[in-house]
Amino acid sequence: MLTDSHCHLDFDCFDADRDLVLQRAEAAGVGRIVVPAVAAEHWPRVRALAGAYSNVSYGVGIHPCFATGNSLVEVESLPQWLQQPGCVAIGECGLDAVNSPLSLPEQQQLLERHLVVASEVQLPLLLHVRKAHHLLLPQLDRHSLPRAGVIHGFSGSRELAAEYVRRGYFLGVGGVITYARARKTREAIASVPVDALLLETDSPDMPLCGQQGKRNEPASVQSVLQALSQLLDLPSDALAEQLARNNSRFFNRLV
Numbered sequence: 001m002l003t004d005s006h007c008h009l010d011f012d013c014f015d016a017d018r019d020l021v022l023q024r025a026e027a028a029g030v031g032r033i034v035v036p037a038v039a040a041e042h043w044p045r046v047r048a049l050a051g052a053y054s055n056v057s058y059g060v061g062i063h064p065c066f067a068t069g070n071s072l073v074e075v076e077s078l079p080q081w082l083q084q085p086g087c088v089a090i091g092e093c094g095l096d097a098v099n100s101p102l103s104l105p106e107q108q109q110l111l112e113r114h115l116v117v118a119s120e121v122q123l124p125l126l127l128h129v130r131k132a133h134h135l136l137l138p139q140l141d142r143h144s145l146p147r148a149g150v151i152h153g154f155s156g157s158r159e160l161a162a163e164y165v166r167r168g169y170f171l172g173v174g175g176v177i178t179y180a181r182a183r184k185t186r187e188a189i190a191s192v193p194v195d196a197l198l199l200e201t202d203s204p205d206m207p208l209c210g211q212q213g214k215r216n217e218p219a220s221v222q223s224v225l226q227a228l229s230q231l232l233d234l235p236s237d238a239l240a241e242q243l244a245r246n247n248s249r250f251f252n253r254l255v
């Protein structure tokens with residue numbers, strides 16, 4: 001069974017047909033879904049989803065693109081949410097130099113609260129980073145993080161991939177690798193050990209090549225697996241087994 005390690009199944013665009021989306025995922029061999037909350041108001045929502053669907057787990061955090069002036073206050077209640085059943089990660093959190101209502105120093109301050117919490121618990125981070133790797137790497141280096149985390153939706157060079165992997169981070173592989181023009185990212189993904197990879201969709205975002213403009217959904221993890229199998233020239237069965245081991249190592253609370 002495959003895992004979608006990053007899927008925003010709590011978003012409104014799934015309200016009308018969430019059961020069907022999950023049925024299609026299961027039919028495509030995607031048996032487990034991790035839903036990272038993007039803001040404090042989503043924390044009860046993702047917890048409720050995990051309560052309603054036994055194959056859904058979640059993370060809690062504040063995404064830089066969804067942050068507000070209140071985020072620094074809200075993030076203080078993060079530790080108690082991490083104790084809740086079904087919570088398997090801290091995130092989504094990170095830095096975004098393109099599209100956040102907060103300045104980069106404010107985002108760093110918000111991320112800092114997540115990192116302090118992460119240094120005290122055995123949970124991995126689900127990290128979003130856009131055009132800010134030069135800030136993220138040194139900020140991560142200032143903390144001792146027992147479970148490290150994943151650079152979700154990784155896109156970048158071999159050198160950048162190596163920087164994260166040597167620090168114990170995983171790379172989240174999604175629809176990007178289905179685009180031939182994403183040559184640099186495809187090469188970077190192929191250059192790291194397979195045991196550092198997790199599959200994800202980032203649904204409803206990051207549609208696969210040929211699906212642009214449509215809502216992405218967790219069933220497409222199966223197509224990401226096939227694309228990765230071709231890219232790495234590995235049989236998809238063996239690759240799926242390795243990825244399942246990666247998931248249990250990464251999400252140690254995943255049942």
Ligand SMILES: [Zn+2]
Binds near residue numbers: 008092
């Ligand atoms: Zn996301």
